[in-house]
Amino acid sequence: MNKSFAKPVSTFDVANIRADFPILARTVHGKPLVFLDSAASAQKPRQVIDAVTKVYSQEYANVHRGAYYLSETATANYEAAREKVRAFINARSVSEIVFTKGATEAINLVAATYGRAFLKAGDEIVLTAVEHHSNIVPWQLLRDATGCVLRIAPVSPDGSIDIAEFAKVIGPKTKLVAIAHVSNVLGTVLPVREIADLAHAVGAKIMLDGCQGIVHRHVDVQDLGCDFYVFSGHKLYGPTGIGVLWARAALLDAMPPYQGGGDMIDTVTFAKTTWAQPPAKFEAGTPPIVQAIGLGAAIDYLNSLDRIAVAEHEDALLRYAMTRLAQIPGVRLIGTAPHKAAVQSFVMEGAHPHDLATVLDRHGVCVRAGHHCAQPLMEALGVTATTRASFGLYNTMEEVDALANALVRAQEVLL
Numbered sequence: 001m002n003k004s005f006a007k008p009v010s011t012f013d014v015a016n017i018r019a020d021f022p023i024l025a026r027t028v029h030g031k032p033l034v035f036l037d038s039a040a041s042a043q044k045p046r047q048v049i050d051a052v053t054k055v056y057s058q059e060y061a062n063v064h065r066g067a068y069y070l071s072e073t074a075t076a077n078y079e080a081a082r083e084k085v086r087a088f089i090n091a092r093s094v095s096e097i098v099f100t101k102g103a104t105e106a107i108n109l110v111a112a113t114y115g116r117a118f119l120k121a122g123d124e125i126v127l128t129a130v131e132h133h134s135n136i137v138p139w140q141l142l143r144d145a146t147g148c149v150l151r152i153a154p155v156s157p158d159g160s161i162d163i164a165e166f167a168k169v170i171g172p173k174t175k176l177v178a179i180a181h182v183s184n185v186l187g188t189v190l191p192v193r194e195i196a197d198l199a200h201a202v203g204a205k206i207m208l209d210g211c212q213g214i215v216h217r218h219v220d221v222q223d224l225g226c227d228f229y230v231f232s233g234h235k236l237y238g239p240t241g242i243g244v245l246w247a248r249a250a251l252l253d254a255m256p257p258y259q260g261g262g263d264m265i266d267t268v269t270f271a272k273t274t275w276a277q278p279p280a281k282f283e284a285g286t287p288p289i290v291q292a293i294g295l296g297a298a299i300d301y302l303n304s305l306d307r308i309a310v311a312e313h314e315d316a317l318l319r320y321a322m323t324r325l326a327q328i329p330g331v332r333l334i335g336t337a338p339h340k341a342a343v344q345s346f347v348m349e350g351a352h353p354h355d356l357a358t359v360l361d362r363h364g365v366c367v368r369a370g371h372h373c374a375q376p377l378m379e380a381l382g383v384t385a386t387t388r389a390s391f392g393l394y395n396t397m398e399e400v401d402a403l404a405n406a407l408v409r410a411q412e413v414l415l
């Protein structure tokens, strides 16, 4: 192909950023690694890796229990991570920050505690057609247990959520709205503030699945107007095994515990047990101590950057990728909503997404292929699977070129 492309010049110092991520220097199949799967899980900067190593090598002990120096240090570091999360999302209090093992567990926690305590047969939960299975299946389990009803707001062909259509599925029976902040398949940024207003107008609560939103948008839970916000640390450049449930204090106070065990109690007798105050009430057992501290380090890392410049860089990558991919004959973009974050799905005529991803891998390009844990969305869009490129703060315009060039080469092999 001899077309010339107007490659945007980013003023963001991506070379410096990349130097922070050791894995980006490696090769795959003898080719430079082009990592375009950050929506599944992001790579980790040295600052996070070092923070985790430091805990294990110098500051490790269980938390909340020991009266000795190391345990006190571990407790202080674990609780400091909670404060970092609080500040990052502008929650009112650290007691509103519950550590979980991930977003999936956080959603299950809300369904199992808030859902079982406050929803009954006939009550309605509104989801959208773009949800990840993690934000569908826990509500189905709740439906099966309580007889509540799931209502689904449709997705437009371009991947948008139309607020007028959304308003049609919300009503006096709605008790909870549970929706993605940003779609992991389409990159659509949902109109969450407007939807929160619709939910509150009928007296419903709203939970945002912020797995992708927290990465690409500034999140202020008070500004967003939501009641619950959940996310995973590993997509935010932090470790696996750590997630966050933020909920308004009054809700956490009213919710029964999720799991029973050590640390979540006030007093225990065989006759009766009383609960600790939130967040401890929801953190039974030894928590993910090191992972939480690693998440705190990831937040420190992000705070050390100009996050507006990061967002502009990611948006520029997305726009360039959309332009380049759309120019490849036979490639169709899936997800072209006006408000999008750095995720792009596409299909290539005549090539199965899995085959495409396998061929791209031989060029060192890591993309995801399949239903992306969103089978109902695939059905709504009339596709069985897509290929998805997703961008992180460390990606470059040259990597978008590498993707586009590898796709053209893949066409030669597959078609």
Ligand code: PMP
Pocket (backbone or CB within 6 Å): 039, 040, 102, 103, 104, 105, 132, 134, 135, 180, 182, 183, 184, 209, 211, 212, 232, 373
């Ligand atoms: N929701 C969305 C929008 C996601 O992208 C993901 C991860 N792909 C999840 C939920 C589940 O996150 P985790 O597997 O980290 O619990």
